[in-house]
Amino acid sequence: MEIKLWGTRGSIPAPGAKTLEFGGNTTCLEILPEAGGRIVIDAGTGMRLLGDQLLESGEPVIFHLLLTHNHWDHLLGLPFFAPVYQEDTEIIVDGWPHAFQALTKVFDNQMGNGFFPVAFDQLKAKIGFLNRVARGPLSLEGVIIDSIPLNHPQGGLGFRLREGENSLVFITDNELGAGHSRRFRDFVLFAKGCNLLIHDAQYLPEEMENHHGWGHSTYEEVVRLAVEARVQRLVLTHHDPGRTDEGVRQLLERARKLAASHGAPDLPIDAAREGSSYHLP
Ligand SMILES: [Zn+2]
Numbered sequence: 001m002e003i004k005l006w007g008t009r010g011s012i013p014a015p016g017a018k019t020l021e022f023g024g025n026t027t028c029l030e031i032l033p034e035a036g037g038r039i040v041i042d043a044g045t046g047m048r049l050l051g052d053q054l055l056e057s058g059e060p061v062i063f064h065l066l067l068t069h070n071h072w073d074h075l076l077g078l079p080f081f082a083p084v085y086q087e088d089t090e091i092i093v094d095g096w097p098h099a100f101q102a103l104t105k106v107f108d109n110q111m112g113n114g115f116f117p118v119a120f121d122q123l124k125a126k127i128g129f130l131n132r133v134a135r136g137p138l139s140l141e142g143v144i145i146d147s148i149p150l151n152h153p154q155g156g157l158g159f160r161l162r163e164g165e166n167s168l169v170f171i172t173d174n175e176l177g178a179g180h181s182r183r184f185r186d187f188v189l190f191a192k193g194c195n196l197l198i199h200d201a202q203y204l205p206e207e208m209e210n211h212h213g214w215g216h217s218t219y220e221e222v223v224r225l226a227v228e229a230r231v232q233r234l235v236l237t238h239h240d241p242g243r244t245d246e247g248v249r250q251l252l253e254r255a256r257k258l259a260a261s262h263g264a265p266d267l268p269i270d271a272a273r274e275g276s277s278y279h280l281p
């Protein structure tokens with residue numbers, strides 16, 4: 001499968017000269033299984049760019065949209081995703097059960113006082129909700145999708161997508177630190193042996209003191225998870241909106257040194273970069 005990163009920023013878009021390298025758009029990933037079809041995870045502002053590219057192809061836009069949770073930065077791209085205004089677009093939404101309702105609220109509420117001039121049911125695309133993946137493994141486009149509840153205010157889901165021998169684990173907006181209902185060990189088991197782990201690493205350890213309970217992890221915790229789960233590649237994402245490109249590079253350098261000190265000097269680690277892609281295996 002191929003994985004394309006359309007948005008890598010956490011919390012709020014962060015455009016500007018200091019975020020050009022890793023990108024300012026919020027979370028959106030496109031997954032293209034070998035067997036065909038398309039799965040998109042999250043509808044952050046990166047989704048606008050994906051929409052423009054899909055329309056250029058001239059083909060009907062048909063895909064499954066998996067939503068991790070219902071915070072703004074993961075939903076706000078949909079009103080600006082041009083294919084929702086096309087009649088031949090079909091989107092089946094799944095993922096965090098409360099996120100579909102939240103998605104409809106990003107639009108107008110039909111009383112003229114919503115957040116956007118167009119109401120959800122005025123969209124020309126067919127958009128349905130399949131409340132399936134939170135209740136057990138879901139098979140889509142030859143890909144088996146499992147989910148895991150996250151440590152995040154108001155909740156959320158992480159996903160593992162398997163196609164044949166290959167698997168991607170995508171977990172954003174998750175606090176790995178101690179003291180939460182979902183234990184570190186559960187995430188190790190969930191990510192065990194995957195080809196690619198993409199995980200929220202919004203904070204440096206020294207920033208965590210003021211951010212306990214915000215639902216995000218440090219690169220230290222994420223590196224430990226990757227090493228213990230023996231993943232083949234790690235990508236750090238949900239960059240803090242205040243983190244400049246230089247800051248992301250420093251965080252990445254520290255993460256790589258830490259992996260080496262944990263006995264995993266060969267573990268490839270990247271910082272998620274808007275516009276980049278990975279191919280499994
Ligand atoms: Zn977020």
Ligand SMILES: [Zn+2]
Pocket residue numbers: 069071152173215
């Ligand atoms: Zn969130």
